[in-house]
Amino acid sequence: GQSLEQPSEVTAVEGAIVQINCTYQTSGFYGLSWYQQHDGGAPTFLSYNALDGLEETGRFSSFLSRSDSYGYLLLQELQMKDSASYFCAAPEGYGQNFVFGPGTRLSALP
Amino acid sequence: DADVTQTPRNRITKTGKRIMLECSQTKGHDRMYWYRQDPGLGLRLIYYSFDVKDINKGEISDGYSVSRQAQAKFSLSLESAIPNQTALYFCATSDRTSGSDYEQFFGPGTRLTVL
Numbered sequence: 001g002q003s004l005e006q007p008s009e010v011t012a013v014e015g016a017i018v019q020i021n022c023t024y025q026t027s028g029f030y031g032l033s034w035y036q037q038h039d040g041g042a043p044t045f046l047s048y049n050a051l052d053g054l055e056e057t058g059r060f061s062s063f064l065s066r067s068d069s070y071g072y073l074l075l076q077e078l079q080m081k082d083s084a085s086y087f088c089a090a091p092e093g094y095g096q097n098f099v100f101g102p103g104t105r106l107s108a109l110p
Numbered sequence: 111d112a113d114v115t116q117t118p119r120n121r122i123t124k125t126g127k128r129i130m131l132e133c134s135q136t137k138g139h140d141r142m143y144w145y146r147q148d149p150g151l152g153l154r155l156i157y158y159s160f161d162v163k164d165i166n167k168g169e170i171s172d173g174y175s176v177s178r179q180a181q182a183k184f185s186l187s188l189e190s191a192i193p194n195q196t197a198l199y200f201c202a203t204s205d206r207t208s209g210s211d212y213e214q215f216f217g218p219g220t221r222l223t224v225l
Contacts, residue, residue: 008150033212042200042216043153050212087152091212097143097168098214100153 002026002090004101011107018075020104022088025069032071033089033098034062043087046073075106083108113137116201116217124225129188131220133201141211142184143202144168144176147219153200159184160206191224198222 003025012018022032031050035043047055049064049071061074075082085105089098114135123129133142141160145153155168157176165178173195177185188195199220204211 031212033214035214042218043202043214044216045213048212089153097155097158097166098212099155099169100145102150102152 002092002099004088004090004099006086006088006101006104008102009105009107011109012078013109014078014080016078018078018082018106020073020075020086020106022071022073022101023069024071024088024090024101026090028093029066029069030091030094030096032062032064034060034073035087035089035100036084037087037103038084046086078108080108080110082106114201114203114215114217116199116220118220119218120221122223122225123191125192127191127224129191129222131186131199131201131222133184133186133217135182135201135203135215135217137203137205137215138181139203139205139215140181141204141206142178143204143214144174144184144186145200145202146170147198147200156186156199188222188224191222193224196222196224 005023033048034046037043047062054063059076064071085103087103088101117132143158144156159165159178162178175187201217202214204214
Protein backbone atom coordinates (compact mmCIF):
# COMPACT_ATOMS: atom_id res chain seq x y z
CA GLY A 1 0.00 0.00 0.00
CA GLN A 2 0.86 3.66 -0.08
CA SER A 3 1.76 6.03 2.75
CA LEU A 4 2.27 9.73 2.12
CA GLU A 5 3.53 12.42 4.49
CA GLN A 6 3.20 16.18 4.27
CA PRO A 7 3.82 19.05 6.68
CA SER A 8 0.61 20.03 8.41
CA GLU A 9 1.03 23.79 7.95
CA VAL A 10 3.05 26.28 5.92
CA THR A 11 2.89 30.07 6.28
CA ALA A 12 4.42 32.68 3.96
CA VAL A 13 3.93 36.30 2.94
CA GLU A 14 2.44 37.50 -0.31
CA GLY A 15 4.90 37.45 -3.17
CA ALA A 16 7.00 34.69 -1.65
CA ILE A 17 7.91 31.35 -3.20
CA VAL A 18 6.47 28.45 -1.23
CA GLN A 19 7.41 24.78 -1.37
CA ILE A 20 5.13 22.04 -0.01
CA ASN A 21 6.83 18.69 0.36
CA CYS A 22 5.45 15.17 0.06
CA THR A 23 7.33 11.99 0.88
CA TYR A 24 5.93 8.58 0.16
CA GLN A 25 6.47 4.93 0.95
CA THR A 26 5.16 2.55 -1.67
CA SER A 27 5.32 -1.03 -2.80
CA GLY A 28 5.35 0.30 -6.35
CA PHE A 29 5.22 3.82 -7.72
CA TYR A 30 3.15 5.14 -10.61
CA GLY A 31 3.06 8.90 -10.21
CA LEU A 32 2.20 11.76 -7.86
CA SER A 33 -0.76 14.14 -8.14
CA TRP A 34 -1.44 17.44 -6.37
CA TYR A 35 -4.80 18.94 -5.41
CA GLN A 36 -5.89 22.27 -3.94
CA GLN A 37 -8.85 22.63 -1.59
CA HIS A 38 -10.21 25.94 -0.33
CA ASP A 39 -12.17 25.97 2.92
CA GLY A 40 -15.67 24.68 2.28
CA GLY A 41 -14.83 23.67 -1.26
CA ALA A 42 -14.02 20.54 -3.20
CA PRO A 43 -10.49 19.43 -4.07
CA THR A 44 -9.37 20.52 -7.51
CA PHE A 45 -6.57 18.96 -9.53
CA LEU A 46 -3.36 20.95 -9.95
CA SER A 47 -0.72 18.71 -11.49
CA TYR A 48 0.66 15.22 -12.02
CA ASN A 49 4.19 13.86 -12.27
CA ALA A 50 4.77 10.41 -13.72
CA LEU A 51 8.48 10.92 -14.30
CA ASP A 52 11.30 12.64 -12.46
CA GLY A 53 11.64 16.35 -12.97
CA LEU A 54 9.65 19.54 -12.92
CA GLU A 55 6.19 20.13 -14.40
CA GLU A 56 5.14 23.77 -14.71
CA THR A 57 1.62 25.17 -14.93
CA GLY A 58 1.60 28.94 -14.56
CA ARG A 59 2.60 29.94 -11.02
CA PHE A 60 2.42 26.31 -9.89
CA SER A 61 5.13 23.74 -10.48
CA SER A 62 5.47 20.19 -9.24
CA PHE A 63 8.66 18.20 -8.89
CA LEU A 64 9.27 14.49 -8.48
CA SER A 65 12.35 12.48 -7.51
CA ARG A 66 11.61 8.76 -7.63
CA SER A 67 15.01 7.83 -6.23
CA ASP A 68 14.30 9.93 -3.13
CA SER A 69 10.59 8.96 -2.87
CA TYR A 70 9.91 12.68 -2.72
CA GLY A 71 8.00 15.34 -4.48
CA TYR A 72 7.01 18.94 -3.92
CA LEU A 73 4.61 21.59 -5.09
CA LEU A 74 6.10 25.01 -5.73
CA LEU A 75 4.00 28.16 -5.72
CA GLN A 76 5.58 31.32 -7.06
CA GLU A 77 4.46 34.87 -6.34
CA LEU A 78 2.21 33.75 -3.51
CA GLN A 79 -1.19 35.43 -3.46
CA MET A 80 -3.81 35.64 -0.72
CA LYS A 81 -6.14 33.48 -2.83
CA ASP A 82 -3.58 30.65 -2.61
CA SER A 83 -4.50 30.17 1.06
CA ALA A 84 -5.91 26.65 1.01
CA SER A 85 -5.07 23.05 1.80
CA TYR A 86 -2.87 21.13 -0.60
CA PHE A 87 -2.86 17.35 -0.94
CA CYS A 88 -0.48 14.99 -2.67
CA ALA A 89 -1.87 11.67 -3.90
CA ALA A 90 -0.40 8.49 -5.39
CA PRO A 91 -2.02 5.39 -6.92
CA GLU A 92 -2.03 2.09 -5.04
CA GLY A 93 -0.90 0.37 -8.17
CA TYR A 94 -0.89 0.72 -11.92
CA GLY A 95 -4.33 1.97 -12.92
CA GLN A 96 -5.56 1.66 -9.35
CA ASN A 97 -7.23 4.03 -6.90
CA PHE A 98 -5.29 6.92 -5.38
CA VAL A 99 -4.26 7.38 -1.77
CA PHE A 100 -4.18 10.95 -0.48
CA GLY A 101 -1.74 12.51 1.94
CA PRO A 102 -3.03 14.26 5.09
CA GLY A 103 -2.80 17.69 3.48
CA THR A 104 -0.82 20.88 4.11
CA ARG A 105 -2.65 24.02 5.13
CA LEU A 106 -1.04 27.03 3.44
CA SER A 107 -1.64 30.46 4.91
CA ALA A 108 -0.64 33.54 2.93
CA LEU A 109 0.01 36.66 5.01
CA PRO A 110 -0.29 40.22 3.72
CA ASP B 111 -24.08 23.08 -14.92
CA ALA B 112 -21.82 21.15 -12.57
CA ASP B 113 -20.24 18.04 -14.03
CA VAL B 114 -20.33 16.10 -10.74
CA THR B 115 -23.31 16.68 -8.47
CA GLN B 116 -24.09 15.37 -5.02
CA THR B 117 -27.38 15.27 -3.15
CA PRO B 118 -28.12 16.25 -0.50
CA ARG B 119 -25.54 18.97 0.22
CA ASN B 120 -26.26 18.89 3.93
CA ARG B 121 -27.97 16.29 6.06
CA ILE B 122 -28.61 15.94 9.76
CA THR B 123 -29.84 12.58 10.95
CA LYS B 124 -30.10 10.48 14.07
CA THR B 125 -28.19 7.44 15.19
CA GLY B 126 -29.55 4.23 13.68
CA LYS B 127 -31.15 5.83 10.63
CA ARG B 128 -30.43 4.65 7.09
CA ILE B 129 -28.99 7.36 4.90
CA MET B 130 -28.29 7.47 1.17
CA LEU B 131 -25.98 9.97 -0.49
CA GLU B 132 -26.24 10.26 -4.24
CA CYS B 133 -23.72 11.22 -6.88
CA SER B 134 -24.32 11.89 -10.56
CA GLN B 135 -21.89 12.89 -13.29
CA THR B 136 -22.24 14.16 -16.83
CA LYS B 137 -18.56 13.79 -17.72
CA GLY B 138 -18.95 10.31 -19.18
CA HIS B 139 -16.19 8.97 -16.93
CA ASP B 140 -15.96 5.27 -16.18
CA ARG B 141 -14.50 5.51 -12.68
CA MET B 142 -16.27 6.82 -9.60
CA TYR B 143 -15.18 7.15 -5.99
CA TRP B 144 -16.57 7.97 -2.55
CA TYR B 145 -14.30 9.68 -0.03
CA ARG B 146 -14.73 10.81 3.51
CA GLN B 147 -12.92 13.87 4.87
CA ASP B 148 -12.33 14.53 8.55
CA PRO B 149 -10.29 17.47 9.85
CA GLY B 150 -6.57 16.70 9.78
CA LEU B 151 -7.05 13.30 8.14
CA GLY B 152 -7.22 14.23 4.49
CA LEU B 153 -9.37 12.23 2.12
CA ARG B 154 -9.98 8.57 2.88
CA LEU B 155 -11.40 6.22 0.28
CA ILE B 156 -14.62 4.41 1.20
CA TYR B 157 -15.53 2.61 -2.03
CA TYR B 158 -14.63 2.89 -5.69
CA SER B 159 -16.05 1.60 -8.94
CA PHE B 160 -14.12 1.21 -12.16
CA ASP B 161 -17.26 0.41 -14.13
CA VAL B 162 -20.87 -0.57 -13.47
CA LYS B 163 -19.98 -4.16 -12.64
CA ASP B 164 -16.75 -3.48 -10.77
CA ILE B 165 -17.08 -2.23 -7.20
CA ASN B 166 -14.27 -2.33 -4.67
CA LYS B 167 -13.82 -1.59 -0.99
CA GLY B 168 -11.53 1.21 0.00
CA GLU B 169 -9.62 1.93 3.17
CA ILE B 170 -12.68 2.52 5.39
CA SER B 171 -15.65 0.60 3.96
CA ASP B 172 -17.03 -0.78 7.24
CA GLY B 173 -20.50 0.61 7.95
CA TYR B 174 -21.00 1.72 4.33
CA SER B 175 -22.37 0.18 1.15
CA VAL B 176 -22.59 1.43 -2.42
CA SER B 177 -24.57 0.95 -5.60
CA ARG B 178 -23.50 1.83 -9.14
CA GLN B 179 -26.90 2.14 -10.78
CA ALA B 180 -25.51 3.33 -14.11
CA GLN B 181 -22.23 4.66 -15.43
CA ALA B 182 -23.34 8.13 -14.36
CA LYS B 183 -24.67 7.31 -10.88
CA PHE B 184 -22.94 6.06 -7.75
CA SER B 185 -24.75 6.03 -4.38
CA LEU B 186 -23.35 5.64 -0.90
CA SER B 187 -25.48 4.23 1.91
CA LEU B 188 -25.03 4.23 5.64
CA GLU B 189 -27.18 1.32 6.78
CA SER B 190 -27.33 2.40 10.41
CA ALA B 191 -25.71 5.77 10.95
CA ILE B 192 -23.52 6.38 13.98
CA PRO B 193 -22.08 9.66 15.31
CA ASN B 194 -18.50 8.91 14.22
CA GLN B 195 -19.73 8.89 10.63
CA THR B 196 -20.24 12.63 10.94
CA ALA B 197 -17.97 14.00 8.20
CA LEU B 198 -17.75 15.66 4.81
CA TYR B 199 -18.33 13.18 1.99
CA PHE B 200 -17.04 13.67 -1.54
CA CYS B 201 -17.83 11.84 -4.73
CA ALA B 202 -15.23 11.94 -7.50
CA THR B 203 -14.79 10.67 -11.05
CA SER B 204 -11.89 9.91 -13.34
CA ASP B 205 -11.49 8.77 -16.91
CA ARG B 206 -9.43 5.65 -17.43
CA THR B 207 -10.25 5.40 -21.13
CA SER B 208 -8.47 8.67 -21.93
CA GLY B 209 -5.37 7.61 -19.99
CA SER B 210 -5.71 10.55 -17.60
CA ASP B 211 -7.20 8.80 -14.59
CA TYR B 212 -4.58 10.50 -12.42
CA GLU B 213 -6.92 13.52 -12.49
CA GLN B 214 -10.01 13.18 -10.35
CA PHE B 215 -13.00 15.53 -10.55
CA PHE B 216 -14.79 16.09 -7.27
CA GLY B 217 -18.39 16.91 -6.48
CA PRO B 218 -19.23 19.78 -4.09
CA GLY B 219 -19.49 17.47 -1.08
CA THR B 220 -22.19 16.42 1.36
CA ARG B 221 -21.89 17.50 4.97
CA LEU B 222 -23.41 14.75 7.11
CA THR B 223 -24.10 15.11 10.82
CA VAL B 224 -25.23 12.11 12.85
CA LEU B 225 -26.70 12.98 16.23
